[in-house]
Amino acid sequence: MTKRTAPFSPEVRERAVRMVRDLKGEHGSQWSAIQSIAAKIGCSGETLRNRVRKFERDQGVRPG
Numbered sequence: 001m002t003k004r005t006a007p008f009s010p011e012v013r014e015r016a017v018r019m020v021r022d023l024k025g026e027h028g029s030q031w032s033a034i035q036s037i038a039a040k041i042g043c044s045g046e047t048l049r050n051r052v053r054k055f056e057r058d059q060g061v062r063p064g
Contacts, residue, residue, distance in 0.1 A: 008043065016041055016048055017055045 008016075019037050020030065028031040031049070038048040056062035 008041070012041065013051055016043075017052050020048065020052050 006016060012060075018028055019034050023037070024033045026029050027036065030052070031045070034048050034052060035045045038045045057064040
């Protein structure tokens, strides 16, 4: 069995989540901000949404 390496470094992931949080006001919704940033960094919107949700849970903003 081979190990799979993550396509994005932790720094890129953290930056993408910060960008979503910073640019949410410039977009009509959080989802539109996620889609815009995901297209720029080359990942799917759903992947970035999951990262944002995890960040929000870890920070205590979202229950879970």
